[in-house]
Amino acid sequence: MPPVAPRSGDAIFANVERVNAELFTLTYGAIVRQLLTDLEEVEEVNKQLDQMGYNIGIRLIDEFLAKSNVSRCNDFKETTDVIAKVGFKMFLGVTASVTNWDADGTCCSIVLEDNPLVDFVELPDNCQGLYYCNILSGVIRGALDMVSMKTEVTWLRDVLRGDDLFELQVKLLKHVPEEYPYKDDE
Amino acid sequence: MIGVGKVKQYGNVLDKPLNKGKQEVSLSAFAFLFSELVQYNQTQVDNIGELERRLEDAGYAVGARVLELLCHRDKVILDPDMRGYYSGQSSSILSLKDLSLGMGNRRETRLLGILSFVHSTVWKVLFGKVADSLEKGTEHEDEYMISEKELLVNKFISIPKDMGTFNCGAFVAGIVRGVLDGAGFPAVVTAHFVPMEGQQRPRTTILIKFAEEVLQREARLG
Amino acid sequence: MQFFGGSEISPSPPAPAASGNNGHMIYVFNRNGVCLLYREWNRPLRTLDAQQDHKLMFGLLFSLKSLTAKMDPTSAAEKGNLGMPQLPGQGCSFHSFRTNTYKLSFMESPSGIKIILVTHPRTGDLRESLKRIYNLYVDYVVKNPLYTPGSPIRCELFNTTLDQYVRGIA
Numbered sequence: 001m002p003p004v005a006p007r008s009g010d011a012i013f014a015n016v017e018r019v020n021a022e023l024f025t026l027t028y029g030a031i032v033r034q035l036l037t038d039l040e041e042v043e044e045v046n047k048q049l050d051q052m053g054y055n056i057g058i059r060l061i062d063e064f065l066a067k068s069n070v071s072r073c074n075d076f077k078e079t080t081d082v083i084a085k086v087g088f089k090m091f092l093g094v095t096a097s098v099t100n101w102d103a104d105g106t107c108c109s110i111v112l113e114d115n116p117l118v119d120f121v122e123l124p125d126n127c128q129g130l131y132y133c134n135i136l137s138g139v140i141r142g143a144l145d146m147v148s149m150k151t152e153v154t155w156l157r158d159v160l161r162g163d164d165l166f167e168l169q170v171k172l173l174k175h176v177p178e179e180y181p182y183k184d185d186e
Numbered sequence: 187m188i189g190v191g192k193v194k195q196y197g198n199v200l201d202k203p204l205n206k207g208k209q210e211v212s213l214s215a216f217a218f219l220f221s222e223l224v225q226y227n228q229t230q231v232d233n234i235g236e237l238e239r240r241l242e243d244a245g246y247a248v249g250a251r252v253l254e255l256l257c258h259r260d261k262v263i264l265d266p267d268m269r270g271y272y273s274g275q276s277s278s279i280l281s282l283k284d285l286s287l288g289m290g291n292r293r294e295t296r297l298l299g300i301l302s303f304v305h306s307t308v309w310k311v312l313f314g315k316v317a318d319s320l321e322k323g324t325e326h327e328d329e330y331m332i333s334e335k336e337l338l339v340n341k342f343i344s345i346p347k348d349m350g351t352f353n354c355g356a357f358v359a360g361i362v363r364g365v366l367d368g369a370g371f372p373a374v375v376t377a378h379f380v381p382m383e384g385q386q387r388p389r390t391t392i393l394i395k396f397a398e399e400v401l402q403r404e405a406r407l408g
Numbered sequence: 409m410q411f412f413g414g415s416e417i418s419p420s421p422p423a424p425a426a427s428g429n430n431g432h433m434i435y436v437f438n439r440n441g442v443c444l445l446y447r448e449w450n451r452p453l454r455t456l457d458a459q460q461d462h463k464l465m466f467g468l469l470f471s472l473k474s475l476t477a478k479m480d481p482t483s484a485a486e487k488g489n490l491g492m493p494q495l496p497g498q499g500c501s502f503h504s505f506r507t508n509t510y511k512l513s514f515m516e517s518p519s520g521i522k523i524i525l526v527t528h529p530r531t532g533d534l535r536e537s538l539k540r541i542y543n544l545y546v547d548y549v550v551k552n553p554l555y556t557p558g559s560p561i562r563c564e565l566f567n568t569t570l571d572q573y574v575r576g577i578a
């Protein structure tokens with residue numbers, strides 16, 4: 001049986017069960033609110049959101065692989081392309097684009113115009129250091145970690161801070177190949 | 187505080203049309219996000235009761251905002267005595283004065299009206315369908331139950347035995363409480379599993395117990 | 409706060425042997441070699457203790473993967489030494505082997521989740537079935553907030569759905 005070709009983001013999104021984006025947006029807002037109440041410091045909240053994103057990313061990768069039939073993931077360019085076109089589409093229903101490749105091919109930007117996390121949200125003055133969507137950077141980092149790529153993901157542009165788009169910089173630090181986990185003691 | 191419904195200083199949110207709520211995300215995205223919400227709260231508490239309470243509180247905030255959104259979309263009028271509920275964000279800004287003049291079609295002041303609103307409109311917006319059933323409690327006058335065979339938030343979850351009666355539906359209970367409270371119908375809302383004969387999975391029932399004042403007002407209205 | 413304790417390696421009690429079930433047993437490992445799930449329906453002979461058994465199985469597959477990749481006659485990629493670690497998903501992937509008494513089918517996701525299903529020897533190609541099991545894993549285990557990735561699976565819903573599904577495999 002020949003291997004099945006990877007599916008497009010639109011096709012997958014049309015086939016999965018979907019919910020109203022508002023439920024999603026509001027739930028995310030509730031999470032951020034809880035964190036702000038519990039942690040108080042904006043920097044702490046940023047870190048916690050990133051960690052939560054990481055926890056989601058390490059689970060989300062399995063769903064992504066199961067539904068999209070993507071098998072090869074050793075080329076970083078292909079990987080980021082697949083994240084932007086398939087990943088964002090099948091989970092958030094929006095398409096992202098990849099730009100700003102550096103000379104090595106290890107660093108690029110993922111650009112989002114629409115972002116369901118932030119519909120109708122704006123930051124009050126006392127939260128100005130907050131990266132509201134920081135969960136996204138954690139998700140990407142976590143997902144890539146599980147396919148053996150250590151990366152660094154940072155925000156370059158953020159609509160809630162006055163920019164016109166969301167731009168995430170994804171930098172590949174290294175590949176981490178799978179190793180035999182047991183020590184040879186027997 | 188962060189949330190829907192603040193006048194934004196940059197201006198472009200006001201220009202954004204208040205969409206009809208047709209945008210969607212995948213169920214998985216929501217499931218993962220909700221899963222993180224539960225897990226985060228697990229680290230902040232010592233027992234199941236507190237966990238349920240925190241989930242409920244998170245849901246309450248969602249419920250309050252759902253109500254705001256729906257009011258602008260469907261022009262459902264709330265009791266204007268309740269804390270001046272309007273949002274300065276949409277393209278048609280309703281002032282308190284407008285609210286009291288009844289600029290809209292419906293005004294939910296009756297118990298059954300608001301319950302029907304929750305069971306149908308709210309459920310449809312959040313979960314894509316109306317709730318499976320709405321029943322009046324047989325033992326107490328102030329109790330009503332909204333049931334769902336498979337509540338969205340419980341869909342992928344099987345509770346381990348040592349967590350007893352914990353129900354992630356506490357989040358939905360919080361949403362319902364937020365909606366009811368915002369509409370002027372304070373109540374205590376909880377979520378329960380009810381085993382069904384012949385079904386492998388129990389159904390989830392949201393139990394609503396209205397406050398004294400609601401019943402009194404209902405009696406006055408006849 | 410830990411809601412469920414226990415760090416047993418063998419996660420779930422054996423399922424009651426259902427008659428007509430073609431599957432013998434199933435293992436699910438993650439990329440670190442932790443056995444997430446072991447279920448048996450039909451395994452009359454037990455020689456090793458559970459922990460040894462899992463290690464053996466994992467080691468076997470790890471070596472097999474490495475070996476099959478190195479022996480690939482069509483591969484143009486540079487061949488490293490035997491035993492050199494590989495990125496999951498890279499190189500050729502083996503998916504089953506058969507003996508006169510059983511067939512072992514294997515699937516590995518790029519995230520390192522390995523699913524091994526042992527069935528009777530006349531079973532056909534189970535690649536689609538294993539994918540389906542992976543999907544079940546994603547739906548009932550990964551999405552469950554009460555499950556910590558990397559720990560043994562204790563989701564009743566997953567176990568029952570899996571049992572039902574395996575029973576239905578020809």
